[in-house]
Amino acid sequence: MRTSSMLEQLMEALRCLPGVGPKSAQRMAFHLLQRNRKGGLQLAEALSQAMTEIGHCDQCRTFTEQDTCHICTNPKRQSNGQMCVVETPADIAAIEATGQYSGRYFVLMGHLSPLDGIGPSDIGLDLLDYRLAQGDIEEVILATNPTVEGEATAHYIAQLCKAHEVNASRIAHGVPMGGELELVDGTTLSHSLLGRLKL
Amino acid sequence: MRTSSMLEQLMEALRCLPGVGPKSAQRMAFHLLQRNRKGGLQLAEALSQAMTEIGHCDQCRTFTEQDTCHICTNPKRQSNGQMCVVETPADIAAIEATGQYSGRYFVLMGHLSPLDGIGPSDIGLDLLDYRLAQGDIEEVILATNPTVEGEATAHYIAQLCKAHEVNASRIAHGVPMGGELELVDGTTLSHSLLGRLKL
Numbered sequence: 201m202r203t204s205s206m207l208e209q210l211m212e213a214l215r216c217l218p219g220v221g222p223k224s225a226q227r228m229a230f231h232l233l234q235r236n237r238k239g240g241l242q243l244a245e246a247l248s249q250a251m252t253e254i255g256h257c258d259q260c261r262t263f264t265e266q267d268t269c270h271i272c273t274n275p276k277r278q279s280n281g282q283m284c285v286v287e288t289p290a291d292i293a294a295i296e297a298t299g300q301y302s303g304r305y306f307v308l309m310g311h312l313s314p315l316d317g318i319g320p321s322d323i324g325l326d327l328l329d330y331r332l333a334q335g336d337i338e339e340v341i342l343a344t345n346p347t348v349e350g351e352a353t354a355h356y357i358a359q360l361c362k363a364h365e366v367n368a369s370r371i372a373h374g375v376p377m378g379g380e381l382e383l384v385d386g387t388t389l390s391h392s393l394l395g396r397l398k399l
Numbered sequence: 400m401r402t403s404s405m406l407e408q409l410m411e412a413l414r415c416l417p418g419v420g421p422k423s424a425q426r427m428a429f430h431l432l433q434r435n436r437k438g439g440l441q442l443a444e445a446l447s448q449a450m451t452e453i454g455h456c457d458q459c460r461t462f463t464e465q466d467t468c469h470i471c472t473n474p475k476r477q478s479n480g481q482m483c484v485v486e487t488p489a490d491i492a493a494i495e496a497t498g499q500y501s502g503r504y505f506v507l508m509g510h511l512s513p514l515d516g517i518g519p520s521d522i523g524l525d526l527l528d529y530r531l532a533q534g535d536i537e538e539v540i541l542a543t544n545p546t547v548e549g550e551a552t553a554h555y556i557a558q559l560c561k562a563h564e565v566n567a568s569r570i571a572h573g574v575p576m577g578g579e580l581e582l583v584d585g586t587t588l589s590h591s592l593l594g595r596l597k598l
Contacts, residue, residue: 207462244442
């Protein structure tokens with residue numbers, strides 16, 4: 201369809217969002233134009249601000265528009281000797297939502313992947329090395345994804361912790377709560393057997 | 400979750416898009432920040448341009464950044480005496496995609512809905528009245544939605560056409576192509592019987 205070129209540009213631009221195809225982009229563009237121009241303008245403003253001003257925390261590498269994020273500057277978090285290593289800022293959101301953790305974080309922004317040319321310095325392990333050397337971290341909790349790359353990254357960081365004489369632990373893998381044992385895949389089930397806890 | 404306030408603003412702003420909840424908004428924000436900041440900036444630009452500059456065509460009321468849209472200014476379309484009345488600009492897109500129609504359009508931007516206080520002038524029927532009076536329209540094809548409001552709107556416009564001695568027709572309602580007769584609802588089936596064509 202040939203429409204006004206500005207509308208076409210908007211539909212094309214909306215497709216940079218994950219999960220938005222041509223049909224959804226059209227629906228979004230018409231919705232904003234017809235019903236919510238103010239919201240559209242606010243979105244434009246928030247987008248251009250976020251894209252230009254949000255950088256990485258100089259302590260944990262998560263997204264923040266300040267030099268240091270609000271978790272790293274929190275004195276309560278600083279006195280806690282735990283550091284949780286995650287792959288993405290979204291993982292911080294998930295862990296914070298549990299309310300079970302009150303230490304600091306370190307965000308890799310990816311995982312080791314030699315085939316894609318992603319080595320230790322690309323995921324900030326030089327900064328992690330520096331932070332472990334400072335000596336205020338007592339335990340590193342490795343919460344990378346349970347994938348081949350995530351496991352390899354966790355293993356690599358565990359070695360780094362050993363070199364600095366810092367305890368390293370890995371989050372438990374096993375049967376998800378509320379699931380049925382018979383529907384759980386074999387690898388998960390064998391992990392849950394190997395990682396059994398004494399009652 | 401408390402994150403950087405700019406990130407929170409972005410997630411909140413993304414929720415003005417139809418079908419985007421808190422989870423999708425978070426995914427979109429992180430995706431843009433991590434992988435496609437350039438795309439995000441382009442989207443911001445396209446959005447602010449579209450929201451401020453796109454208005455309505457002075458002939459057919461569809462979205463355009465010009466005074467008159469490219470369909471209304473097309474001389475081939477002008478010499479065609481047909482006018483198709485639709486509820487939204489998205490309907491134009493759908494009809495254009497069929498390649499079956501080469502006349503002009505008129506976009507109501509809604510339908511008559513007395514309960515919501517939407518009367519004839521709110522859906523541009525004064526402009527339609529003026530255009531019908533000009534005398535270059537020979538047939539009005541009513542392609543409003545097959546809903547109660549759409550049918551009522553079509554009926555109202557058919558009366559308007561009668562007053563101007565212009566032919567009015569309604570698009571056919573019946574069994575969709577490729578569907579199975581046994582799965583079609585009763586109202587549609589009775590419409591397809593009533594609207595049967597002689598072979």
